[in-house]
């Protein structure tokens with residue numbers, strides 16, 4: 001379905017949990033957050049049934065996110081169910097990678113199409129500082145082990161034939177020195193390493209993100225890179241790129257690519273194709289928008305106990321279709337992260353662990 005600005009909306013990001021096994025400094029408070037009550041979280045049956053309704057309106061790609069999606073039990077079966085849903089062509093996952101190795105065989109069996117692994121550093125001390133893993137690091141050892149786990153899962157996923165992207169959010173004074181070593185992962189592996197401008201949401205507003213030009217100048221110390229798309233990878237013949245908003249670069253002799261997502265300095269709202277669904281069933285048309293439309297009561301037909309729903313009855317489905325259409329129609333023309341960086345308060349009620357990035 002097209003929105004009122006003519007954009008085709010075919011991509012849904014589904015957060016399956018607000019829980020996480022990390023506490024990234026730009027995302028979560030040190031002591032975590034008060035988790036949403038279990039009964040308020042949509043069951044996998046409800047989410048699958050809801051995604052089938054989205055598919056009727058033209059959603060073709062679903063990204064499963066969180067919190068940390070792999071902390072929710074039964075995730076591979078949910079992915080398999082999405083893959084069986086008529087109209088849904090692609091199911092991908094965004095994870096911090098800690099539990100990826102453990103679940104990789106089941107995810108491959110489920111038919112997962114691609115995985116994004118969030119990794120902001122290859123240095124154990126910086127990893128501990130950013131993720132607070134294991135929340136009170138006394139020495140480098142535990143973070144070291146966690147990093148090894150993530151990198152090993154990354155290599156296994158790539159060699160198993162899964163499309164792999166690494167996502168890093170560069171932050172001034174925190175992981176600037178990690179940009180080049182992370183980028184170099186794409187020299188040896190056929191993966192895309194992407195750098196995302198920090199969005200001033202919630203806790204992130206108190207950090208200063210690097211902008212695309214600053215990131216590029218760091219990367220260019222590692223080789224001569226040429227752009228291979230312009231933030232629209234649809235025409236580019238490469239199985240790694242997908243259809244996201246990144247501008248990709250390649251260098252001679254590198255197996256993979258480097259991507260830059262200039263969400264703030266350049267923006268890509270004119271091509272935005274996505275909606276976001278939170279774990280408790282709120283639908284949001286834009287990361288920066290205050291609007292969130294509750295779908296849970298519609299899915300449950302007013303029964304808030306959260307009974308399993310494998311198919312939504314026709315009358316309820318019509319109401320859901322109408323509600324989703326209205327959200328798509330009201331999708332704003334662009335995000336409102338106005339002052340580039342250092343917006344301390346404007347979006348402080350919005351959090352990435354809740355919306356799923």
Ligand code: SAM
Pocket residue numbers: 020026027065066067068069094095096116117118167168169196197198199200201204352353356357
């Ligand atoms: N836990 C999973 C993970 O880390 O991949 C999925 C959820 S996490 C919120 C999704 C992505 O959002 C991560 O890559 C994270 O780095 C990114 N993220 C979180 N806060 C951000 C911010 N303020 N600006 C840009 N990206 C952010």
Ligand code: SF4
Pocket residue numbers: 020021022023024027028066067068096118352353
């Ligand atoms: Fe957890 Fe992902 Fe947020 Fe880090 S960015 S705290 S891994 S949800």
